[in-house]
Amino acid sequence: MAHSSCLALALAVAAVLAMAAVEVSGLGFDLHHRYSPIVQRWAEERGHAGVSWPAGAEVIGSPEYYSALSRHDHALFARRGLAQGDGLVTFADGNITLRLDGSLHYAEVAVGTPNTTFLVALDTGSDLFWVPCDCKQCAPLGNLTAVDGGGGPELRQYSPSKSSTSKTVTCTNNLCDQPNACATATSSCPYAVRYAMANTSSSGELVEDVLYLTREKGAAAGAAVRTPVVFGCGQMQTGSFLDGAAADGLMGLGMEKVSVPSILASTGVVKSDSFSMCFSKDGLGRINFGDTGSADQSETPFIVKSSHSYYNISITSMSVGDKNLPLGFYAIADSGTSFTYLNDPAYTAYTTNFNVQISERRANFSGSTRSGPFPFEYCYSLSPDQTTVELPIVSLTTNGGAVFPVTSPVYPIAAQMTNGEIRIIGYCLAVIKSDLPIDIIGQNFMTGLKVVFNREKSVLGWQKFDCYKDEKMTDDGSSVGSPSPSPGPTTHVFPQPQESDSPVGRTPIPGAAPVPRSSSAAAGGRAGFRLLSSMALLLLAAAAAAVF
Template sequence: DLHHRFSDTVKRWWPDKGTFDYYTALADHDRILHGRHLNQTLTFYEGNATISAGSLHYALVSLGTPNVTFLVALDTGSDLFWVPCDCKQCAPDIEFNIYSPNRSSTSKRVPCSNKLCQSKCTGASNCPYTVAYMSANTSSSGILIEDVMYLTTEDEAVDAQIVFGCGQVQSGLFLDGAAPNGLFGLGMGKTSVPSILSTAGLTADSFSMCFGQDGLGRIIFGDKGSLDQEETPFNPRPLYNVSVTGLRVGTSTDTNFSAIVDSGTSLTSLADPAYTHLSESFNSQVQDNRDPKIPFEYCYYINPNENSTMIPNVSLTMKGGGQFSVFVPIAVVAQYVYCLAVVKSSDLNIIGQNFMTGHRIVFDREKSVLGWKKFDCYDVENSTTLPLNPRNSSPAAAVGPNSYTPEA
């Protein structure tokens, strides 16, 4: 007999869903199944699977000697990677691992003289860090540490020396369940792990993330995507900022704006005039009755006697002409109730996880372009990569009007 790995028959051999052991088993399974097909790129040693939980995608990362594993949130909107460490104020009742430099034989404290130290300290003292995030009163602070992060190619393990934050004090949403086991910054800054890996010559300066509609995904360092993907240039800003030249809703096309592409934001947020054009065009083409009692602004009641309902197609035209289809613009929030899953913003336009669902997104920092392609995250496809040593249906995001937005 054939059984899905989460069927009742198989569950007796799998840890309970949502536990740390569950995510470890899931990543191990995927690493065995797919790892041998990867090109000369780098993935986490624990596997390249990412898991959607709440408003963020998470991956398993191993650090130190002996190695300790962390379930970290992946955030393209910030740079520094940090984990809870020698905690003075960390997430309460945490059941995950805590890092301590004194327990790792390969750990080194980063001095103020290190080029990655961005504090105004001097000399050989420990380099302190503080990162404040956009979400209200949310921050992490501590000291910088250098230690081993365990990665793998298709053929061999790679012990990469990286610099990360020993997060001793967290505040705000980090104390309320957001990223309780650490935040993995994937931004453009020199302290981000993609920057450190490419500077060390371990990978190309590029990485990809795939967002599946089942909540699972992939992350691959050094992946430059495929020759047939769509691309648009990044704007010269510190974040992954792109220009949208058209917003199409059904038969209506209008407006242009710039937006940040951010894996750390669950629901796309738009400021006017883009928000008004999208929401009013969507509303004018929906045939279901609007339900005003839901926290989202535009929600609709599905007639239970109808076999199906018509949802207007939504797509973005990017600078250069590439078409970015939004496969799941809605969130089903209750039985027979769905909402346009876009939040109105006062200033920033952010393309969040829900708009990226169903795509492989390539953050190619060498070419300074964003690439994308409709993709099944379980498919394996040849990608344009560099060798190890180049010198030789429903959205996966949480369906709530308030998204965690951790850009620094």
């Protein structure tokens, strides 16, 4: 059997949560996973504690935790209607990203003069950026405290009349898609976005105002960029938006011209209508607006299948260890989905061929799940002293022949013993049989890669990448230009699991530049901010699971 080098299953949660908004080459931008302590605190202060932490999911890495993530994915599918310049710029320093129901990450962004701060959901499956504004019906407002280890900003409505840089978007604007609803050509352009999930919608008027960004690279790294963008003044929210799903707004990263990436490209803030996401193996990552990747990256074209502007690609075959599986199917590349979802015959072919190449015994962890069905079918137990595991190499061959490597096909399972000790007791193949007529390549398949969503060339690009050093990696896992490791399997020792309620503060990544607090204006650039993915939050469990 062909196997990869030994894979470390445990991830240090507290160390990851403490990583701050710093970039190796400039400013960074924090994103926080839905079930992080920061999101829990934010949700409790806004009266949405039940949305943030379902029963049993508050202990990270437990079967309940994975069940809650699976429910999040299905809520996201429903909301989307699937169920049945030069260089990089980023959001201004101090902006933070969080995620609640229906979204995997949130970003704290600032708009207007003086600026108003919002925690907006990031969504690659929609287009419009909107925030609560002159509210007739919005989610409850509150005060966010101690988000970054100190006092947080007050969360409030945006009001065009209180911003000196706000401008009306009239019905003649090319971003107005409802001109027939206008009384006159000079009227404010109305918008209405309706989602399939539980009568969820946002409506109001389009406005133009400044969004605060910072340049990430080059001589002006860290310089502030105030760029005008068109977004929704969300006066009326309904459904799940009133209960914590995008309570402070939503930023669409889709392909349409009204999305923030499209606006940044069309106004020249970035040179290319493209953005990249980089997910490191410890769960941290970055998103860079304007990034087209490198000339030697792998690429496959987007496939337009319907009116939905999703990032569809074509898979022609799968490789699992020594088995090549000639399967053809379309899939959505979606970093906002926690796991990867496959339909048959791809699901059965992948899981059964993976299973026969695993030496550990099958395990059943579903018995301790209280927050919903346990999502994974193929799980395995570890012996008490086992710290490493060998896995078959997994890859996808895409339309055009480019190979998409899957560097993190499994999730670790941890349990708290009767003596209070927390131990890694097993792992699961992190693929779920889809109950939808679609296949989705989720965030877990993107770990260890920089994935480029190039809307200008209509291609998806990827490359093994070191998100810390901002450089590509060789196939053996070393940075380009660094000495290659000796042949043979590499042993990774499990880090000691950390408590999930560890203090969250702003600490620098080793070797990274500190975060300056720049206030000067600059033009042009590409954008980057940090991602905290579900991959970093898989260590702790509430109770010992049934291993056999």
